[in-house]
Amino acid sequence: MGRDNQRAESIRNRHDFIGMDEGDFQTIQGLREILINALPEALDALYGRIRKTPEVNSFFSSESKINQAKKAQSSHWQALLDARFDSSYVKQVRRIGEVHAHIGLTPRWYIGGYTIILERLIHSIIEDGKDRIGLFSQASGRKRLAEKVTSLCKAVLTEIDLTVSYYLDAMETERSELRAEQERRTQEDHKVITAINEALTSLADGDLNYRVTEILPERSEVLKQHFNASAEQLAQIMGRISLSTKDVMTNAESIHHGADNLSLATEQQAAAQEEMSAAVTQIALSASETAKETTKARHMAGLAQSEAEQASQVATDAIEAISRMEQSSQEISNIIGLINKISMQTNILSLNAGVEAARAGEFGRGFAVVASEIRALAERSANASKEIAALITKAAADVISGATQVHNAREALERITSQVIEINEVITKIATESQSQSAGLNEVKVAIRSLEQTTLKNAAIAEESAATAQKLVMMSNELSRDVSIFKMDSNARNIASNPLLNVNNVDY
Structure with missing residues (x-):
């Protein structure tokens, strides 16, 4: 007014x-x-x-x-x-x-x-x-x-x-x-700029603990709250990054160590597999040769079986011939008076005995000796008729002894034949198994070669994994050095390590 x-x-x-x-x-x-x-x-x-x-x-x-x-x-x-x-x-x-x-x-x-x-x-x-x-x-x-x-x-x-x-x-x-x-606004703005400049300078220097505590104008209070909240979140994030970096470094070192061990073990395994492949290849070759030799043995066993059967038949024929010679000797003993006839017949028998002895081979040597003696007896029969009785008696004894030996030889041949048959069956089974084993070893050889190639690939992958793990360790060290630049209090680290304390969703 x-x-x-x-x-x-x-x-x-x-x-x-x-x-x-x-x-x-x-x-x-x-x-x-x-x-x-x-x-x-x-x-x-x-x-x-x-x-x-x-x-x-x-x-x-x-x-x-x-x-x-x-x-x-x-x-x-x-x-x-x-x-x-x-x-x-x-x-x-x-x-x-x-x-x-x-x-x-x-x-x-x-x-x-x-x-x-x-x-x-x-x-x-x-x-x-x-x-x-x-x-x-x-x-x-x-x-x-x-x-x-x-x-x-x-x-x-x-x-x-x-x-x-x-x-x-x-x-x-x-x-x-x-x-x-x-x-007034200029002063307030200067105050706000000064406070934010100090905060940003501290943040640029890596100090994540700095907070704006000055009382700012109401219109700038939101900026203060946002900066403090951002710094708090950044501190928590860097804390989590720091913890994660340590975990990554530890895991990377473990991976690197494991990859090195795996690479070494894979190389050793590849070498062992290579040696095993060579050994299996050699075994396969030996098995193949064994199968071939077994086949030959089976063929020879068959031949031996056939020869044994023939020898057994020869022994049977020899026994029958000796039986007849025994009967003839008995007749000679009873008919001494017919020495000439006996001599003739003895010559014939000696010829027969020689033929049979020749057929008997090794087993007929005894018969060859008897035949020779009989021929000599026949030649001397005319001049030594007095000795015929004694010789006939002796010949009869020799014939009995020869018959016994031939009989024993036949039994032995029968046993040999039976054993040869069994051996032939066993060799046949062995040959069959050897061929099967040879085929199986060939398959094992192929599988080992495939496994060897896979192992070599795994070794290469392991080496690459080791190199990658080494790079990861180096990157973790660099990241750890970068994170160590920032200053964070223990509270921020504890909050970063506890997800229940996260403030990302705080409203201001």
């Missing part, structure tokens, strides 16, 4: 400077009826011009706003025409000037609007019937008209001056407030 009183005093000073006194006030009050009647037309002209001017029309959002402004203008002009320039009037003018400053309506448009209204009001004064008669003939009439127009212009120009002053004061106040607000 004190400021309005000052403005009221200021308006009086303005009136004094331009010579506006109580007479002017009375003149304006005397014109009030004429001007009030002319005011609607003047306001219509003003707002008609406003509707056609986009720069001014943009201040009104609708036609109703224009009507409201027009109604307010009418009330204000009525107060102006009352010519009571008190604190209430000054307050109303101040409000108009501050509103114009607030909405951005520059004095250009405001003064132009007064000009349009003032034009209509001056025309209404001049066209008033009371001053029209003798207007140019009487000096007093012209003077009166000039006083009326001058009084109105003084009031209107004073109000324009006062309104523009309020407009400029409001603009200056707004500028001061804006400068103060800008300065």
Whole structure:
């Protein structure tokens, strides 16, 4: 209110400077009826011009706003025409000037609007019937008209001056407030930038424990919370990376050690398999040769069986011949008188015995000796008839002994034949098994070669795995060195190692 009183005093000073006194006030009050009647037309002209001017029309959002402004203008002009320039009037003018400053309506448009209204009001004064008669003939009439127009212009120009002053004061106040607000925001921004710069510098230096603790403006508090939350999450992530790096390094070293052992074991296995393949190949060759030799043995056993059967038959024939010789010897013993005939028959028998002995082979050697003796006996029979009886007796004994030996030989041959048959069967089975084993060994040899190739491939893969594991160890060491740059407290490491304490989903 004190400021309005000052403005009221200021308006009086303005009136004094331009010579506006109580007479002017009375003149304006005397014109009030004429001007009030002319005011609607003047306001219509003003707002008609406003509707056609986009720069001014943009201040009104609708036609109703224009009507409201027009109604307010009418009330204000009525107060102006009352010519009571008190604190209430000054307050109303101040409000108009501050509103114009607030909405951005520059004095250009405001003064132009007064000009349009003032034009209509001056025309209404001049066209008033009371001053029209003798207007140019009487000096007093012209003077009166000039006083009326001058009084109105003084009031209107004073109000324009006062309104523009309020407009400029409001603009200056707004500028001061804006400068103060800008300065305050600049200080706040400097504080925020300083705090964030320190935080980012610490973060760039690898200190993940740094948190923004300064009290920041409310509009920057979210930035502070976001930075602290991001630093906390980054600390937890780096903690988990650090723990994971150690685990990866440990596992990589284990993999590398296992891959080296696997590679060495695979190489040893490949060498052993190569030796085993060579041994199996040699065994397969031996088995194949054994199968061939067994086949030959089976053939020879068959031949031996056939020879044994034939020898057994020869022994049987020899036994029968000896039996006949025994009977002949007995007849010779009984017929000594027929020595010549016996000699002849003995020669025949000796020839037969020689033939049979030749057929008997090794087993008939004894028979060859007997045949020889018999021939000698036959040759000497004529000269030694006296010895025939003794010789016949001896021959009979020899024949009995030979028969026994031949009988024993036949039994031995029968046993040999039986054993040869069994041996032949066994050799046949052995030959069959040897061939089967040879085929099986060939298959084993092929399988071992395939396994050897697979082992060599596995050895190559193991070497590659060892090399990859070595690279993984080196990468883990590099990652561990990179992570060690960051500073993290034990709390962040504990939170990183405990998934239940993760704060990724915290809302701020």
